[in-house]
Amino acid sequence: MKCPFCGTVDNDKVLDSRPVRDNTAIKRRRECEQERGGCGRRFTTFETIEELQLQVIKKNGVREPFDRNKLLGSLLVALKKRPVSTAKIEEVVEDVERALSNRLDKEVDSGLIGELVMDHLRALDQVAYVRFASVYRQFEDATQFRDIVNILRRQEGRRHIKE
Secondary structure (H helix, E strand, O other), X not given: OEOOOOOOEOOEEEEEEEEEOOOOEEEEEEEEOHHHOOOOOEEEEEEEOOOOOOEEEOOOOOEEEOOHHHHHHHHHHHOOOOOOOXXXXXXXXXXXXXXXXXXXXXXXXXXXXXXXXXXXXXXXXXXXXXXXXXXXXXXOOHHHHHHXXXXXXXXXXXXXXXX
C-alpha cells in the first residue's frame, strides 16, 4: 500500500479492520511506519470484492459505467439544506447499489436508477423528491410541479386513512 501522505510503498501496518456495507467491504485503519522511513501518519482504506462493472444505458443509448459518486451527487443536490443525515443519504446510495447489483443483467437503463432514487426520496423527504423529479422528468412548466405535489397529497391522504 502506498502512503497517501509521504508516498512510501509497503511501509504501513494495519491498526484496525472491520466489516462495513453489510459485510461486503472491509475498512482498514493503517499507519505509515516511521521506524521504517515513513511519516507516521494514519489513513483509511476500503477493501471490496471486484465485481463486473455495471453499465448504465443512458436515454440517448450511450453506455457508461455505473458511477456511485454521480448517484451520491444527485442525492446531495436534491437534499441540499434538507434535514436528512449524511448516514441516511449513504444508506439510500447503498440500497440503490444493492438493488442494481442483485439484478442478473449487468446493463441497466438509467430510468430504472431514477425510479429507484425517486422511491427512496418519496419516503425520505418530499421536497427532495419534487426537486429530483423536476430534473429527472425534465419538468417544463409549473403545472408539472402541481401535478406531482397533488400525487404526493393523495398518497399522504391514503396513508393517514390506513393508520
